[in-house]
Amino acid sequence: MNLDLSERRRRILKAVIQQYIETATPVASQDLARQMGVSSATVRNEMSALEEAGLLTHMHTSAGRVPTDTGYRFFVENLMDRAPLSAQEQRTIKHQFYQVRSDFDQWIHLAAAVLSRTAHAAAVVTPPRAYESRFKHLELIAINDMTVLMVLVLHEGTVKQQTLPAEPDTIQDQLSRSAIHINSLCENASVSAIRALAQAAATSEPPLSGFERTVLDMIARSMQQFEDQMNELIHHDGLLEMLDQPEFMHVGRVREVLSILQGGAMLDTLIPQALASNGVQVIIGGEHGRDELRDYSVVLSRYGVDGEATGVLGVLGPRRMAYPRSISTVRYIATVMSDLLNDLYGTDTKAKEEL
Amino acid sequence: MNLDLSERRRRILKAVIQQYIETATPVASQDLARQMGVSSATVRNEMSALEEAGLLTHMHTSAGRVPTDTGYRFFVENLMDRAPLSAQEQRTIKHQFYQVRSDFDQWIHLAAAVLSRTAHAAAVVTPPRAYESRFKHLELIAINDMTVLMVLVLHEGTVKQQTLPAEPDTIQDQLSRSAIHINSLCENASVSAIRALAQAAATSEPPLSGFERTVLDMIARSMQQFEDQMNELIHHDGLLEMLDQPEFMHVGRVREVLSILQGGAMLDTLIPQALASNGVQVIIGGEHGRDELRDYSVVLSRYGVDGEATGVLGVLGPRRMAYPRSISTVRYIATVMSDLLNDLYGTDTKAKEEL
DNA sequence: TTTTAGCACTCGCAGGCTGGGAGTGCTAAC
DNA sequence: GTTAGCACTCCCAGCCTGCGAGTGCTAAAA
Structure with missing residues (x-):
């Protein structure tokens, strides 16, 4: 994508896209004539050339120009002004995260809320995950004489809770001993390691009780399930934020977005x-050939700490999206989240994403 | 509300409402003439009387009749056929819950999903909560040499996780001892009890370390926050399910529903x-004087185990809602959820809600 | 060769008009 | 009390129309 455009054509293309993003109406040659310092006829000629090159279109003869996917792409890569968030905005955002810093699972919600409000588009955030989950800690708590609550902490800090039926007359003391036993056995173990332990129950020292074996099975299943549902836990927010956009005048569009967000195109490929x-x-738009996304654009970034836990966050909006702002916002919030996780996990220094 | 309606008027009212719920178009006297076995003129006279009584309206002279709020109310209380879910449906639903029975926090999601799909409306579910939260168990886990993960289990089984900065050179052993100490002190304690303990740190036996006091503060704050956000944790689902209804042809309606669901009228009064x-x-409709709800109806039920943990679940839909089905669905799922919680908490027998 | 003015032409869109259809309300007869 | 008949009201889809916005092209100017 290195079309050899004259300086003037670049300026016109940029102006067209910026204006279209702002006003949502096709832009006419007249509109640009003034700021370009030439007549509308000249602008028309240039636009015509840009259309020839596949960067603009128009729906019918007497309509203004509209960018194509290729046009937007060229804009994003070569034309747009990077617009980092203002210091003020950065402070506000950081402050918000600071306030929930100890509340692990609120990060996700906050990130989505801030993203959508800052970029004025729908936000998606997946929780931070290790590539392969590893056992960290187990706790067994008697809820009553029939039920045990099992709290499983994974290495990256995820907490999973499950219940399991208790053997009759189980007392907390026994449970605690079992937990200690399992904790010592399973330190840092992966799913397959735990499965192996469960298999070899008899040979471990001291041998695992039947109950403890059940717990091991449960742990393995829980971790496995966790890995399998990898990307089914997308949190999203800010639908309302988007509904103001004129492209959502028809309800069909709302339906489209909802299905994309909850389980459609988002999971399969993009994340x-x-x-x-x-x-x-x-x-x-449809750059990836996915037809549901034809009318939408997505800005995504990975965040997290390499090797420990990473997730994805970003925004989904109409193709006519404020790219500079969306990109800056996504980038900034990704670094904030990465920093948070970095504080949490490591002395590691390479948490910040480059680009 | 005991209007003295003749049998025929009741039949006509019922037919009007049923047909309107089904077709979403005002119903004409012609439509009913046949099934009533009288002429359309007679039906018109009766309708006119029902309109006089405030049970029906029409928007302009030459339009069919439409129920009023009062009409719907009369229908729900006196006219409608109770339609319990079929045995087949009940089995399917129970089976789904059975499959996630050990996975506490999936219940909410499943309940919302099933509700919305069964009632064809948007579903809302709040997690089960004790009226006053009580401490159950604490676990302190060293994530690294700078951070401790605190896992707090409340009496009703809710698990909260928080991080806190570690003192330098903290080792897991110390943490475990602190946890044991705090667990023995706080058994079953309420927020205020824990606050009191933190105040009297020096006098406890053995005395609480500075770190342990910090943890106590954290616990109290966390539990307090949990009580405060009582109803901010509404989970909802099934927006898509509703968008097919003709009342959502205009996007404004979608916006309305979204704002009701996320933080509007739902929390303040209804829950x-x-x-x-x-x-x-x-x-x-607007029975509660809340203007945002003018065009919507809500069917809600409490579920849970008295004294231990209760929540609310229900559906939100257009006023022209399939009341019999919605009510049956809400009632059934409330009992299923109550049974689940009952298995979890108690030997208690009074878990099932009566009507 | 590039730019510009001028003009014909295309298209969308809002507004007004119209005819038909659906439904009611009323009246008078059964 | 019920019904047939009829006038009347209102909605709605379709059609036309005029206007405004823009373009594309051409021929002249720079």
């Missing part, structure tokens, strides 16, 4: 792809 | 009210 790459990813 | 009453509550 894994974002997890596998560095920096901020921008997907414009 | 507390549902928590305070037994059985299934039906709120039709």
